Structure formats: C-alpha cells, structure tokens
Amino acid sequence: MSLNAYFKKTKGRDAVIKILQSEDAPVDAAHIYEHLVKKHVSINQATLYRILDFFTDQGMIDRFEFQEGKQRFEIVRGDHHHLICEMCGCIEDIEDCNIKDLEKDITKKKKFLVKRHSLEFYGVCQSCQR
Amino acid sequence: MSLNAYFKKTKGRDAVIKILQSEDAPVDAAHIYEHLVKKHVSINQATLYRILDFFTDQGMIDRFEFQEGKQRFEIVRGDHHHLICEMCGCIEDIEDCNIKDLEKDITKKKKFLVKRHSLEFYGVCQSCQR
DNA sequence: CTGAGTGCAAAGGCTTTGCAAACCA
C-alpha cells in the first residue's frame, strides 16, 4: 500500500462502497451482504469483512457498535450522531451537535487527548410512539 | 418477580454487585469472573451472564459496548461518560457533561423521545501520551 | 509477472439456551 492510499479496484469493493453510499444510517454486515446478493455481486462473507476493515483503515467508512453485539458501518460523514429506537431498532442520523467544546474541556481538565467521540441517543422513534 | 423489584439474595449476586461497586469504570464479564475466582466464589459463566442480565433489567447496572466486540458493565451512577484510550484500552469515567439540553432539542426537532444517551470519547490517555 | 485480493472451511471470542438439579423464602 503506497502512502497516498492508492488501492486496487475490485467488484466487491466497488459494490460495497456503492451500497454504503446509498444508506443514510449505519448498517450491519448482514444488511450489506443481502444487498450484494440482490445486486448479483457474489463475494464471500470473509471477504466482505476484509473489505469493511480495509475501508475503515482507509478512513472511508466509520465503524459503530450500538449495544447490539454487532458492528455497523457508515460512509464517513461530518460530525454527526445517532438516534436509536429501542422499540423497532431503527437508527437515524442526526447532525450538528456541538460537542467540540466539551472535547476541549476534557483535554484541558483530564489531559486526555480526544481524537473522536461517539454519541448515541436511545429512546423511542416517532412512529413507535403512536 | 414482584413489582417492587424484590429479589432473592444469592452468593453469586452478592459477589457480583460487590465487585462492580469496587470498580470505577465499566468492566467486562471476564474481568468480573476473574475477581469471583479470586474471591473463591465459584459460579458458572452462564450464571454470571444471567446475573448481569438480571441486574441490568433491575436498573442496578448499566451495560455498555465500546467497539470491542464485548459488553461492559458498571454500577448505575448519575449522568456520566467515558474516556477510552485507543493505545492501552483503559477506560475512565467522566462526570458532568451537559447533554440534557441537547436531548430536549432532539425531542422537539425530531420527535424522537430520548430515554438515555451514550457518549464516549476515544483518544489517548495521559500516560500513553508520554 | 507479482503482490494484493479472494474463496473456502474452519476456528475464535463472547454470549445465550435447554434442561435437570439445587436452592431460597
């Protein structure tokens, strides 16, 4: 791997990135796999995980864990957070939370160098409230 | 189980709660298990998980997942968050973050009823910075 | 051509389950 993050194009990688680009919330490996099958892109499960690792290392996708015992992946977007419904399990992105100030505070007070943060709100989504 | 959260006392439950009370950051099941062995409290691994489920349901302990592929448990404390070092994996509690306002905003704007939130900061702890 | 990427099959880590035995109130 050269320094400028050059990498080989393969049908698997192409398809996975396209799927992730079409999603607007983090999805799990099984979800991606189903989409691959629908698109008639046959790749092995192990390969899928390797592709996901690869893009995560490249900084192209983010990896999350929402207390479900599995990982979720999302194309890297700006600073944003998630709303997770405890009734139906749906997950929604939410933008523009100002946590940066908090990070600065922490670095100052705790001498902990904050690289990134993860903020999730658990509750009940609009349709489950009815 | 009656309504007032009454429950039976057993040596396993006692020991698990005591261990969690002595910790100041979330620990995983294996960590608790080791402590049980040290204390010569022999309980089965399956039982440990059942005890942890039980106390979580009772609202006495919190369950977290910090992108490690496993759960962590902590005695319920007030609103607080976590600093997770990506170098050594150490986890520290941090108090007094004012996310409540954000929650109100979300409920208003998104019609999402926020029950709780989870906020973790990933970075480098003080000793790993040296 | 040649290293990077893949498929296959198997194992791995963590957690859960079924069922019978043991236990607390």
Next chain:
DNA sequence: TGGTTTGCAAAGCCTTTGCACTCAG
C-alpha cells in the same frame, strides 16, 4: 413446597484466520 436460580454442556451469533488460488495493474 414451589417458583427461582444454578450448573453443565451445547449451540448461537458475529467475526476472524490460514492457506491456496486468482486477479488487477
């Protein structure tokens, strides 16, 4: 006693690994 809790062993789920084969560049 009677329902709760436990132990044991096995399975479950998600993910990772080793190795040989294939492919992109």
